[in-house]
Amino acid sequence: MASNEECILVTGGSGFVGTQCIIHCLTAGYRVKTTVRSLDRKESVLRTLQAAGAPKPESVSFVEADLTKDDGWKEAVQDCSYVLHVASPFPTEAPKHENDLIIPARDGTLRVLRAARDAGVKRVVITSSFAAMGHGHRNRDPTKPFTEEDWTDVNGPGVGAYEKSKTLAERAAWDFIEKEGGSLELSVVNPVSIMGPVLGSDTSTSIEVAIRMLNGAVPGCPNIEFGIVDVRDVADLHLLAMTHPKAKGERFLCMAPPAMSIKDMALTFHERLGPKARKVPTRTIPNFVLRFLGLFDSGIALVVPFLGESRPGSNEKARTLLGWNPRSNADAVTASAESLIQLGLVKV
Known part of the structure; x- marks a missing residue:
């Protein structure tokens, strides 16, 4: 159990990963601050934390801060021992201009590091992505x-x-630490597609895949495999990256191998959910069909570059250096589906 004197700042506390980081910090005994783009989100975050059974959710303090502005960041980091910089833009469709993603991701990261x-x-942990490694x-x-x-x-x-934004933001962070960081330490976590239990209507782009499958909104399974x-x-x-001495100056690929195909996910839903997965398709959509549809649907266009590709990854560094032991990907996608059904976010 941590000392209650130590405070952690979690940026992007209303997001899918940010909320879970707050819960883990509270459970470990830390005091927590979090940033939200608008304090209008405070009550919904508190309700989510309470519903998830987080200890002392009322103790969390909120600061309004936006990655594109300087306002609020000095206040946010004040008296904090560590920062988990989780907040980052993630599109549900391809942006019209790549700088719409790149500039907020890179400049926002540098804003947090300077503050x-x-x-x-002592140390900042940045949520980067496999997108900064595998493309x-x-x-x-x-x-x-x-x-x-x-x-x-x-x-x-x-x-x-998106891949450019995550890569350039992480590169900028390491350059900053080397040239201007002073005594500040940096660790980076690079997750693959993030699944697991949904706590509210704020989900990830990865969860959208499960929602569309469970709702029967897709005619079949794209030939895609991902971590x-x-x-x-x-x-x-x-x-672990925040406090472990060996995590200083390191990046960690965050995944539960092996990679999983969309069809494997569909079959897992049928096996574990039974009748609740009746709308989930199991037939494969030919690549040429998706490439054609991608011309008209920007959401589909995002996945076209990954058709038929395999990107295996290793989590050996996180396991051996930090003792990290993740759940299986089948457990992760099942937890997503069960929580979506329980919260009524999908109609099965």
């Missing part, structure tokens, strides 16, 4: 697992605005 350095924060690689052996040594080539084939990790394990790795 943390100036306030004497744009030419002539790579498809069977070789990605690790923390890998970086996305922002000029490589099939690299979109999965449970949101509770993402939060757990953030806390």
Whole structure:
């Protein structure tokens, strides 16, 4: 149990990962501050924390701060020992201009780091992404697992605005620490697609896949395979990266291998949910059909670059260095589905 004297700032506390990080920090005995873009979100976050059974949710303090503005960040980091910088833009469709994503992600990260350095924060943990590791690689052996040594080539084939934004933001963070960070320490967590239990209507783009499948809103399964990790394990790795001495100056690929295909997810839903999965399709949609549909649907266009590709990854570093032990991806996607059904966010 942590000392109650230590305070953690969690940025983006209303988000899917941010809320779970708050719960984990409270459970570990820390005091928690969180940023929201508008204090109008405070009551809904508190209700979510209470419903999830978080200890002392009323003790969480809220600061209004936006990644695109300087206002609020000095107040947010004041008296904090650590910062979990979780907040980041994540699109549900491709943006019209890539800088609409890149600039807020990069400049917002630097804003948080500067404020943390100036306030004497010990360590910042940044939520980056597998998107900063696993894309744009030419002539790579498809069977070789990605690790923390890998970086996305922002000029490589099939690299979109989101991948660029996460890569450039993380690169900027490491450069800042090296050149201007002073005594501030940095660790980075790079999750794959985040599933697991939904606590409210604020979900992730990954959860949208499960919602559309359970609602029968998709005619079949795209030929896509991706890494999965449970949101509770993402939060757990953030806390390990925050306090573990060996996490200083390290990045950690956050996933529960092996990767999972959309069809595997569909079959898992049928196996574990029974009749509640009756709308979930199990037939595969041909690649050429999705490429055609992607011309008219920007949401579909986001997945077209990943058709037929495999991106295996290794979580060995997090497991061996920090003792992290994630749930299986089948457990993670089942938890997503069960919580969506329980909250009435899908009609089965």
